[in-house]
Amino acid sequence: MSTTPAQTGHAPQPAPAELGPAEIGVGMRLSVHPHTDRFVEVILGALDDVDAAGLTEGLTIETDDVSTYVGATVAPGEQRLASYLAALVTAASRRSAGGHVVAHVLLSRGCPGEASCDLTTTRLPGAAPVVLVPGELPAVAQWSLYPLLDGDGGAGAHMSHIEEAIATARRDGVAVAPRHYATRLAGDLSQVVATAVDAWARVGATVPHVVTHLTLSVGSPTPVQEER
């Protein structure tokens, strides 16, 4: 037998609206390091390129003296962050004539404010896999993923999320190798960025607070270590 609001005496509950990226706190901090005397010109030029390409739409951007905060305000947040990141590294590489550029990125989901983290596991939306156009820029990366569980895990819970993410990355075709404390990824820059962003968003659909760190290296004079 179905009950109506009038029968139970409760007002009808509206379906909860899906949380937007600003409410979830979908964003990143990033820094770009061109290994050249011209680093200021390369960084400022690359930021202009990304802006001119319309890739700052739906994002809030604030720079301090260590890194730049990029927060998504309009869905799809994960896609906007991934596009911005891949385009910025590509532009910095081009503007330094293919020289050595490293970017360090912290992607965070679930702490909308600077300190508060009070999301619950309800109403956490997933995210579609990001789509990035391959740019034919080979990249190697050091990647780590941190599901920040509290009492909701169980023994080994955070490592099982990490192991699942690594297995998925391997299936997706990016070159994956274990390292102490991190995983090495290698492939086209677009593929490496998509792998890390998708894994982070996938964990974020069930774990309220999740962070991933990615150190991206392009144009290094160190020979790339071929391995899987």
Next chain:
Amino acid sequence: MSTTPAQTGHAPQPAPAELGPAEIGVGMRLSVHPHTDRFVEVILGALDDVDAAGLTEGLTIETDDVSTYVGATVAPGEQRLASYLAALVTAASRRSAGGHVVAHVLLSRGCPGEASCDLTTTRLPGAAPVVLVPGELPAVAQWSLYPLLDGDGGAGAHMSHIEEAIATARRDGVAVAPRHYATRLAGDLSQVVATAVDAWARVGATVPHVVTHLTLSVGSPTPVQEER
């Protein structure tokens, strides 16, 4: 009434030996980024300086094409890592004539192998605060701390560790400011490194697996933002 082993029928239990740094997995991955055309010479020279100063003793060092793994094999592991890190950044700064150098560091405790993390909360030794000689090199940093709890936390547990670490840093006299997803630290390089290493080791005395990320910046042309 006291009972002796003979009375209870149990053999005396030897006091468990304290775990060493290699068994706990006390180590870091780090990369150094001099923003100069001479970056290869600066990095290799700085590595030589640190080696010549005897600071590689008790450490295992392995470099790949993204970063360098430094694992402590002899106690006090935290002190050895902090000394190595501060000396390497100082040497890179000196060899690039005070130019812009950024280092990115991931400090990990509790995952001795590349993937396994099976320490329990028993027998986790604490660590004495590290001692670093001030080098009069001003640094700013982006710092984040990740206590990787499983089922042993409770609501808000990981954030309470982070908030306690930030409060301690503030009391210790380093300049602390909140950022989205991270905390900004500013002070002498020695002070900034000691703050991050000590906070990470302190959490590690009760949480088996804990990671901290630190982006250290010296010699930046961006004006330092004065704030607390």
